[in-house]
Amino acid sequence: MENEKTFTEIMDALVAECESVLKKYLPDPRNMPEGEQYASLVAEAMQYSAMAGGKRLRPLLIARICDMYGGRRELAEPFMAALEMIHNYSLVHDDLPAMDDDDYRRGRKTTHIVFGEGMAVLAGDALLNFAYETAVCAFSAARTTAETAAVIRSLKILAKNAGIYGMVGGQCADLEAENRQEEVTGDMLQYIHSHKTACLIDSGFEIGAILAGAPEEDIRRLEQIALYTGLAFQIQDDILDVIGDSAELGKPVGSDEEEGKTTYVTLYGLDRASRRVQELSSRALEEFDKLSVRDGFLRELILRLVSRRK
Amino acid sequence: MENEKTFTEIMDALVAECESVLKKYLPDPRNMPEGEQYASLVAEAMQYSAMAGGKRLRPLLIARICDMYGGRRELAEPFMAALEMIHNYSLVHDDLPAMDDDDYRRGRKTTHIVFGEGMAVLAGDALLNFAYETAVCAFSAARTTAETAAVIRSLKILAKNAGIYGMVGGQCADLEAENRQEEVTGDMLQYIHSHKTACLIDSGFEIGAILAGAPEEDIRRLEQIALYTGLAFQIQDDILDVIGDSAELGKPVGSDEEEGKTTYVTLYGLDRASRRVQELSSRALEEFDKLSVRDGFLRELILRLVSRRK
Numbered sequence: 001m002e003n004e005k006t007f008t009e010i011m012d013a014l015v016a017e018c019e020s021v022l023k024k025y026l027p028d029p030r031n032m033p034e035g036e037q038y039a040s041l042v043a044e045a046m047q048y049s050a051m052a053g054g055k056r057l058r059p060l061l062i063a064r065i066c067d068m069y070g071g072r073r074e075l076a077e078p079f080m081a082a083l084e085m086i087h088n089y090s091l092v093h094d095d096l097p098a099m100d101d102d103d104y105r106r107g108r109k110t111t112h113i114v115f116g117e118g119m120a121v122l123a124g125d126a127l128l129n130f131a132y133e134t135a136v137c138a139f140s141a142a143r144t145t146a147e148t149a150a151v152i153r154s155l156k157i158l159a160k161n162a163g164i165y166g167m168v169g170g171q172c173a174d175l176e177a178e179n180r181q182e183e184v185t186g187d188m189l190q191y192i193h194s195h196k197t198a199c200l201i202d203s204g205f206e207i208g209a210i211l212a213g214a215p216e217e218d219i220r221r222l223e224q225i226a227l228y229t230g231l232a233f234q235i236q237d238d239i240l241d242v243i244g245d246s247a248e249l250g251k252p253v254g255s256d257e258e259e260g261k262t263t264y265v266t267l268y269g270l271d272r273a274s275r276r277v278q279e280l281s282s283r284a285l286e287e288f289d290k291l292s293v294r295d296g297f298l299r300e301l302i303l304r305l306v307s308r309r310k
Numbered sequence: 311m312e313n314e315k316t317f318t319e320i321m322d323a324l325v326a327e328c329e330s331v332l333k334k335y336l337p338d339p340r341n342m343p344e345g346e347q348y349a350s351l352v353a354e355a356m357q358y359s360a361m362a363g364g365k366r367l368r369p370l371l372i373a374r375i376c377d378m379y380g381g382r383r384e385l386a387e388p389f390m391a392a393l394e395m396i397h398n399y400s401l402v403h404d405d406l407p408a409m410d411d412d413d414y415r416r417g418r419k420t421t422h423i424v425f426g427e428g429m430a431v432l433a434g435d436a437l438l439n440f441a442y443e444t445a446v447c448a449f450s451a452a453r454t455t456a457e458t459a460a461v462i463r464s465l466k467i468l469a470k471n472a473g474i475y476g477m478v479g480g481q482c483a484d485l486e487a488e489n490r491q492e493e494v495t496g497d498m499l500q501y502i503h504s505h506k507t508a509c510l511i512d513s514g515f516e517i518g519a520i521l522a523g524a525p526e527e528d529i530r531r532l533e534q535i536a537l538y539t540g541l542a543f544q545i546q547d548d549i550l551d552v553i554g555d556s557a558e559l560g561k562p563v564g565s566d567e568e569e570g571k572t573t574y575v576t577l578y579g580l581d582r583a584s585r586r587v588q589e590l591s592s593r594a595l596e597e598f599d600k601l602s603v604r605d606g607f608l609r610e611l612i613l614r615l616v617s618r619r620k
Contacts, residue, residue: 027474038501039479041486046474093435096408098427117408118485121431122478125403125438129473132442136469139462148458152449159446163439164337164356168432169349175428176351191348 010297014063018056018080025081025134026050045115045123046130050088053106057305058083061204062211065222068295071212074141079154079207082135086162087200089127090171092120099175132159138211146213154207161199170196177262184262190231193264198230205229214292221287225302228287232280232306238263239273244309281306320607324373328366328390335391335444336360355425355433356440360398363416367615368393371514372521375532378605381522384451389464389517392445396472397510399437402430404481442469448521456523464517471509480506487572494572500541503574508540515539524602531597535612538594542587542616548573549583554620591616 029043059080066076095102095110096117103113112120135155142148160166173192177184205226209219241256242265256263265273284302339353369390376386405412405420406427413423422430445465452458470476483502487494515536519529551566552575566573575583594612 033475035501036475036479038483038486038498039474039505042474042478042482089435093431096428096431098406098408098422098431112408116489118406119482121403121406121408122482122485124435125399126474126478126482128435128438129469129478133466133469133473136462136466145455152446156443156446159439159443163443164349164352164436165343165346168352168436168439169346172352172429172432172436173348175432176348179426188348191345195349 007297007300011060011301014060015056017063018059018084019051021059021077022050022056022081022084025078025130025137026085027130041115042119042122042126045111045119046127048114049092049111049123050085050127052108054088056084058087058200058204061201062208064295064298064301065205065208065214066212067208068293068298069209069212069214069218071208071214072141075138075147075151075211076208078134078136078138078141079158079211082131082158083200083203083207085127085131085134086158086167089124089131090167090200092124092127094171096120128162131162147211150211150213154210157206157210158203161203165195166199167196170194170199184267186267189262189264189267193231193234194227197234198227201230201233202226218291218293221291225284225287228280228284229302229305232277232284235264235273235277235280236306236308238265239270239277240309241265242270277306317607317610321370321611324370325366327373328369328394329361331369331387332360332366332391332394335388335440335447336395337440351425352429352432352436355421355429356437358424359402359421359433360395360437362418364398366394368397368510368514371511372518374605374608374611375515375518375524376522377518378603378608379519379522379524379528381518381524382451385448385457385461385521386518388444388446388448388451389468389521392441392468393510393513393517395437395441395444396468396477399434399441400477400481400510402434402437406430409485438472441472457521460521460523464520467516467520468513471513475505476509477506480504480509494577496577499572499574499577503541503544504537507544508537511540511543512536528601528603531601535594535597538590538597539612539615542590542594545574545583545587545590546616546618548575549580549587550618550620551575552580587616 026047027039027043029040029047032040032043062076062080062083063073066073091105092111094100095105096112102110104110110120111123115123135158138151138154139148142151162168164172170192173188174196177188177192202223205222206219209222238256241254241263257266264276268276281303284306285299288299288302336357337349337353339350339357342350342353372386372390372393373383376383401415402421404410405415406422412420414420420430421433425433445468448461448464449458452461472478474482480502483498484506487498487502512533515532516529519532548566551564551573567576574586578586591613594616595609598609598612
């Protein structure tokens with residue numbers, strides 16, 4: 001990137017686009033379709049959790065990569081909204097008392113604190129299901145058989161990365177890791193990071209490229225970049241929990257150790273964790289530089305994601 | 311139907327087919343794909359809840375109606391499994407302490423009692439997501455553009471009927487009805503019944519016909535039949551809670567009144583409820599007899615669903 005301002009400007013514009021796409025697709029509690037007004041409370045809970053800010057990293061990746069390969073945003077938009085809904089449903093359910101039991105997220109009360117536990121379970125379910133209701137809208141935007149095939153392929157990636165062989169699998173292992181007395185191995189931790197964190201990031205990297213008809217070789221590279229970036233992102237998270245600034249992070253520092261949680265840092269120490277982040281981000285950028293197209297913003301974004309301070 | 315034996319035989323064969331299709335698609339905790347063994351506990355919880363018996367009504371409808379119109383089961387099977395997964399995820403989440411708080415279902419401990427609440431939340435999420443992972447498999451079975459279009463249309467119906475404008479909307483209104491002090495109106499009750507119960511039954515009636523390329527007029531009639539049958543089914547449920555045999559039902563009689571729950575019976579009385587069931591089932595059969603094809607088994611099934619004693 002030439003300068004800081006350009007990066008921030010592009011970023012802000014992309015985030016605003018993601019929010020407006022999400023808002024366009026989410027049910028509006030104040031303007032429900034005829035005969036559906038009895039579901040307005042769950043629509044309100046969906047809005048509350050999905051429109052609460054956040055980095056919008058995943059839909060932003062779809063949009064930028066789709067642009068990078070000269071794709072049509074009309075095809076990408078339903079997937080941008082769907083992927084962000086999936087991310088947000090997972091946060092709503094993760095915060096439940098039966099899971100992480102968090103009362104606050106991004107400085108606001110969590111969904112179950114505001115709407116009650118039962119409604120939070122339903123709001124998460126509704127967001128997950130609505131992600132698929134939204135993603136299938138992309139079929140209407142497909143103009144050619146190749147575009148229809150790209151939508152089908154994207155739908156498969158979206159679903160796989162969210163489910164038992166993706167994010168939910170990672171959450172399951174994470175829950176088990178918390179409950180088990182025995183040692184959590186490095187192998188299990190790698191599984192948790194690659195599934196719980198990297199899989200949805202992978203949807204962000206792959207779907208925009210597929211919808212834009214990117215070369216297969218690039219799609220394979222983007223898959224690798226997503227894995228390296230996702231793993232580095234998560235290890236950096238563990239590092240920040242130890243060395244971060246709690247005001248910047250918006251959550252207490254040292255909470256992992258206090259909770260007896262096994263992280264990359266508790267398992268391998270701070271030095272090795274930092275070296276691993278360096279190694280993974282180098283690999284990600286190496287693959288990035290081999291893509292058939294260039295994008296300074298995205299390169300910088302990857303760099304910032306893995307070396308962020310909050 | 312000519313005789314009782316024939317109906318039961320066809321029914322048993324269909325239920326066995328539904329179970330085998332479901333088993334074929336569900337992740338097998340004892341045989342996970344390579345690298346996915348850390349997710350085996352959530353796979354076990356999915357199996358536990360989905361392979362616990364039940365009527366298999368929804369996938370059975372898809373299969374039978376697909377056959378009725380001479381469709382290919384290969385296209386229908388992913389949807390049979392997906393619809394039953396959606397039904398089962400809703401039961402797992404409905405049983406949670408934050409929702410209905412039930413310890414037993416179909417005579418067995420509920421999922422959260424056996425696997426813990428956190429894992430039950432995840433198992434429900436995993437089943438819902440896996441429904442879509444499974445349904446998209448139907449694209450691989452489509453041989454023509456028309457079949458691909460039928461899969462897309464079925465996917466849209468599957469998703470809509472499960473979500474905020476379908477089952478989840480009904481569950482939301484139901485949860486609100488339980489929490490509110492003020493009177494639950496007949497309009498709200500009709501919304502709950504048509505969404506919480508009739509919507510998934512509608513997927514059962516419509517999807518098999520769409521995949522088999524049934525005439526549009528028949529598809530519209532099947533949608534009506536599903537609504538009448540779903541509503542009658544639910545009112546009959548409320549009637550059985552008052553006059554049923556608790557041993558046959560497998561749950562205590564009178565529990566609705568005890569819990570102060572508003573049902574069709576508490577709102578309109580037993581006589582009017584019975585007349586309404588009669589009226590709805592007459593309408594369903596009237597529409598059924600106007601379909602372009604005949605099926606004695608399905609006609610009998612509709613009749614039994616609305617006049618069942620358990």
